[in-house]
Amino acid sequence: MSEVPRSAETTAAGVxxxxxxxxxxxxxxxxxxxxVFGDASDQVVAQLAEYGATKVYAVGSPDMQAFLxxxxxxxxxxxxxxxxxxxxxxxxxxxxxxxxxxxxxRLNAGIIPDATKxxxxxxxxxxxxxxxxxxFQATSQVLRAPxxxxxxxxxxxxxxxxxxxxxxxxxxxxxATQPGCQGRLPRAQGLxxxxxxxxxxWSSPGAVASARKMxxxxxxxxxxxxxxxxxASRTVTDxxxxxxxxxxxxxxxxxALVYLAxxxxxxxxxRAGMQSSKTIVVxxxxxxxxxxxxxxxxxxxxxxxxxxxxxxxxxxxxADRPDALTPPEH
Amino acid sequence: MKxxxxxxYVPEPTATWKFAPDLTVDRxxxxxxxxxxxEYAVEQATRLAESGAADEVVFLTVGPAKxxxxxxxxxxxxxxxxVHVVDDAIHGSCALGTSLVLAKALEKIGYDxxxxxxxxxxxxxxxxxxxxxxxxxxxxxxxxxxxxxxGSTVSIRRDTDVASERVSVSLPAVVSVTDQTxxxxxxxxxxxxxxxxxxxxxxxxxDLGVDAAQVGWxxxxxxxxxxxxxxxxxxxxxxxxxxxxxxxLADFLAxxxxx
Ligand SMILES: Cc1cc2nc3c(=O)[nH]c(=O)nc-3n(C[C@H](O)[C@H](O)[C@H](O)COP(=O)(O)OP(=O)(O)OC[C@H]3O[C@@H](n4cnc5c(N)ncnc54)[C@H](O)[C@@H]3O)c2cc1C
Numbered sequence: 001m002s003e004v005p006r007s008a009e010t011t012a013a014g015v016x017x018x019x020x021x022x023x024x025x026x027x028x029x030x031x032x033x034x035x036v037f038g039d040a041s042d043q044v045v046a047q048l049a050e051y052g053a054t055k056v057y058a059v060g061s062p063d064m065q066a067f068l069x070x071x072x073x074x075x076x077x078x079x080x081x082x083x084x085x086x087x088x089x090x091x092x093x094x095x096x097x098x099x100x101x102x103x104x105x106r107l108n109a110g111i112i113p114d115a116t117k118x119x120x121x122x123x124x125x126x127x128x129x130x131x132x133x134x135x136f137q138a139t140s141q142v143l144r145a146p147x148x149x150x151x152x153x154x155x156x157x158x159x160x161x162x163x164x165x166x167x168x169x170x171x172x173x174x175x176a177t178q179p180g181c182q183g184r185l186p187r188a189q190g191l192x193x194x195x196x197x198x199x200x201x202w203s204s205p206g207a208v209a210s211a212r213k214m215x216x217x218x219x220x221x222x223x224x225x226x227x228x229x230x231x232a233s234r235t236v237t238d239x240x241x242x243x244x245x246x247x248x249x250x251x252x253x254x255x256a257l258v259y260l261a262x263x264x265x266x267x268x269x270x271r272a273g274m275q276s277s278k279t280i281v282v283x284x285x286x287x288x289x290x291x292x293x294x295x296x297x298x299x300x301x302x303x304x305x306x307x308x309x310x311x312x313x314x315x316x317x318x319a320d321r322p323d324a325l326t327p328p329e330h
Numbered sequence: 331m332k333x334x335x336x337x338x339y340v341p342e343p344t345a346t347w348k349f350a351p352d353l354t355v356d357r358x359x360x361x362x363x364x365x366x367x368x369e370y371a372v373e374q375a376t377r378l379a380e381s382g383a384a385d386e387v388v389f390l391t392v393g394p395a396k397x398x399x400x401x402x403x404x405x406x407x408x409x410x411x412x413v414h415v416v417d418d419a420i421h422g423s424c425a426l427g428t429s430l431v432l433a434k435a436l437e438k439i440g441y442d443x444x445x446x447x448x449x450x451x452x453x454x455x456x457x458x459x460x461x462x463x464x465x466x467x468x469x470x471x472x473x474x475x476x477x478x479x480x481g482s483t484v485s486i487r488r489d490t491d492v493a494s495e496r497v498s499v500s501l502p503a504v505v506s507v508t509d510q511t512x513x514x515x516x517x518x519x520x521x522x523x524x525x526x527x528x529x530x531x532x533x534x535x536x537d538l539g540v541d542a543a544q545v546g547w548x549x550x551x552x553x554x555x556x557x558x559x560x561x562x563x564x565x566x567x568x569x570x571x572x573x574x575x576x577x578x579l580a581d582f583l584a585x586x587x588x589x
Contacts, residue, residue, distance in 0.1 A: 068470065068497065069460065094473040094488060101460035104426060110551035111425060113455045130560065132452055133343055138353075139556040147552075226588055234509075244475065244510055245489055251367070251448065251509045258588060268343060275560070279586060281579065287570075294563045297582040301571025309576030310583070 015047045018091040020158035022151055023051040027161060029120045030086050035059060035079060037072055052161035069098035077106045080146060087125050087147040089118070100150045110142035116155040116276075118147075125149070133250055133272040152254055218307035219262060231255065233264050249273035262303040266291030283307065331479065331501070332386045333375045334441040335409070336432060336462070337368040339393045339400035340452040353554040354422060355452060357394055364400035367447035369407070369514035370507050374477055375445050376408030376515070383479045386410055388439055392420060392431050398530060405525035406517035412530045413439055419535055419542035424552050425453075427545035429461035434538040436466060443484060444504040448473055459506040469499035475510035 019034075026032035033055035034048045040058035048056055059075040076099065080088060088103060090096040092114050104111035112118075115127035125147035131138050223230045232242040234249060248255055250272040259277040264270060266282075266289055274280065275294055282295040283303045292298045299306050341347050341360040348356040364372075378384040389404040389412040391397050401412040415435050423431070436444060444466075449456040456472075463470035474486035484505055485498040499505075517525070535542055543549055569578050583589045 070470075073464075097456045098460045098470070098472055101425075101457035102464045104457070104551070105429065105461050105464045108426070108551070111457060112552060113425075113457050126555070131454060131557075132341075132347055133454075135347070135560055136557050137560055138554050140552045140554050142552045144551040226583070245494075250451070250454070258586075275563075279588075280563070280566075281582065283575075283579070287568075292568055293565075295568065296563070296566040297579065298566060298568040299571050299575040299579050300568065301575045306571055306576045306579060310579040 015044055015051075016091075017158055018151075018153040020047075020051045021153065021156050022089045022091060023048065023053055023161075024159050025118050025151060025156050026087070026089050027052045029118065029125065031055075033057065033079075033083065033085070035076060037075070050160050051158065069095060069102060073099045073102035073106070076103050080107060085146045086120060086123065087118070087142075087145075087149055090148070090150045092150040092152050096150050100148050104148045107146065107148070108144060109146050109148050110140075110144045111148040111150075112140050112142065113150045115149050115151050118149050118151065130276060133268045134275045135268075154254070154257065218304065222260065222262075222307050222310065226258070226260070228258065228260075231259075233267075233270050247273075261291055262307055264291060265289050266294075331378070331384045331442045332388070332440060333378060333384045333443045333445060334388045334390050334436055334439055335368070335371050335375045335404065336444065336446040336458070337372065337389050337391050337400055337404050338365045338447075338450045338452075339363070339391060339397035340365040340450055343451050349557050352422065353557050357396065362396055362399065364403040365447055365451045367449055367451055367509065368400075368404075369447075370509055370511050371445040371447050372404045372407050372409070373514035374507055374511055378443075378479060379408060384443070388413060388441075390432065390435055390439065391415070392428060392435070394421075401530055402525050403517075405528045405530075406522045407514055409528065411528055414530055414532045415534070415538065416532055417535045417542075419546045422547040422550060423545045424550045425455055425457050425461060426551050427549050429458050429465060431535070431538065431540055431545060432458070432462050433465035434540050435533060436462065438533070438538060442482075442501045443479070444468070444502075446504070446506045448506050448508045456506075459504050463504040466502070466504070469501070469503035470505075471497050471499050471503060472506045474505055474507045477505060477507055477511060 034053040112127040117128040231248040232246045237247040250269040258279040259274045260281040262283040282298040287300045350356045387409040392415040476487040
């Protein structure tokens with residue numbers, strides 16, 4: 001079977017969820033290998049193996065911190081040239097896009113960004129993308145292998161591999177600035193990374209978003225009751241009532257499972273980030289708000305009255321929060 | 331400093347979009363406009379020219395004849411001139427092909443700083459800026475929410491999924507900007523009229539020395555095999571809040587196992 005390397009993101013606490021989703025998707029294409037930038041601890045390798053990685057390439061180099069995407073892209077290119085994979089999967093996001101774009105140029109390979117599904121048929125990889133602000137689903141076929149695919153977080157669920165998956169082997173990949181790479185960094189010397197401020201995690205599969213400044217406290221409470229994250233429309237982030245990383249939409253985040261919008265009209269750019277959620281709940285005092293057209297459940301009313309009262313109900317007995325957000329299969 | 335801004339002519343987001351039989355967007359049959367996400371890059375370039383940091387701003391587009399309208403809009407906001415790469419052989423190009431044409435055109439035009447929007451509002455791929463940087467061997471800083479230039483250094487703030495980073499790169503560089511950098515100004519009538527006098531140079535693949543087989547359908551590394559509208563959602567239950575709205579909402583959430 002063909003190898004499918006994919007890059008893994010790890011945190012101090014282990015492997016990030018989007019990475020486990022990639023491994024799950026990669027198992028349908030071939031035998032997954034994982035590329036780890038930085039320290040591949042035993043714990044990380046074990047977790048990657050649990051989700052199906054049969055091989056782990058650990059790429060350790062100080063350049064990973066000193067530069068943006070370039071050394072990572074170069075490492076992936078070298079690994080791909082050595083292992084000849086059918087596909088290279090990366091998580092969508094600013095860095096994932098940069099890495100994937102450079103890898104595609106260097107391998108002259110077909111790229112499908114922001115895929116929600118990926119499959120292989122007779123060696124040809126296809127992927128589905130949501131395009132034009134979420135209004136169309138496009139299926140594309142990669143004509144020049146390997147397929148470079150960036151996958152939207154939360155579009156697929158992460159499932160541990162069947163127990164039969166063979167154990168992972170770990171190999172250290174030489175630092176990416178070893179021969180062959182330095183020459184490709186002719187102008188990158190000027191790059192510095194300044195002090196970074198930590199960002200709140202956006203790993204929750206659901207969100208409660210509100211467009212109103214005063215609604216943030218009730219949104220927070222409702223989100224807590226659901227075990228979901230708080231989101232916002234651009235009107236709110238433009239006014240700095242909420243930080244930009246909470247923005248949902250075309251130029252913000254995408255929510256995949258359950259979405260409760262309170263006081264949001266439903267402009268197409270906002271819909272782009274939430275209309276594929278499995279469950280949509282809308283609270284708006286204007287019965288004509290376009291978002292009602294795509295709601296599974298809607299309340300025409302004042303969010304200040306509806307939200308607080310709806311979250312006073314205690315969570316169902318034994319409901320484990322993240323799971324409680326997963327809607328029944330349908 | 332010479333800035334080249336990459337701009338795309340896209341179908342109007344609120345229009346009814348159609349697809350041609352070859353599954354490309356039917357750009358002739360839909361009203362078009364300068365991509366709103368590129369307007370942010372046009373605005374940043376205009377501000378840099380106003381502050382004296384840039385002495386020349388050129389807009390570059392690759393697209394059908396109608397794409398000139400997008401260039402005129404950009405020229406009404408600012409800039410000195412524009413370049414339009416137009417060639418029938420480009421139709422059907424994938425991101426790799428488009429980035430090749432852009433990189434070749436940039437080499438021909440000359441640049442210190444290349445500015446782009448964070449994505450186009452139609453395909454929304456966000457990969458072209460990095461591809462162009464890779465082909466040019468230029469520095470790259472994508473998804474800038476803030477941008478400043480000091481001498482030969484560009485500094486940006488970018489929010490990734492895990493951190494808000496401050497990144498500085500030396501010129502020449504390719505920088506993509508987000509909608510957080512600030513709305514584009516609304517051009518005054520005089521500026522719209524003035525834009526008609528600014529020069530637009532057209533270039534073909536032959537002018538750029540690009541082999542037609544590397545772009546368009548023949549050079550495509552991927553092809554769209556199906557496009558279908560996102561399935562309409564079945565109408566849900568909408569209730570009026572007569573005092574029981576909150577309780578009904580809680581019932582719905584409980585029924586789905588969310589609470
Ligand atoms: C290129 C581009 C990209 C964009 N990207 C994004 C994006 O990523 N995300 C995004 O959100 N927007 C984006 N926008 C902006 C988008 O077009 C809309 O302007 C924005 O989403 C509107 O936000 P809103 O619904 O919160 O505000 P409004 O349109 O002002 O709507 C407010 C709604 O709240 C309701 N309301 C007010 N008070 C109450 C109350 N007490 N109780 C109940 N309901 C109440 C009103 O009835 C109304 O429906 C983008 C625009 C462009 C041009």
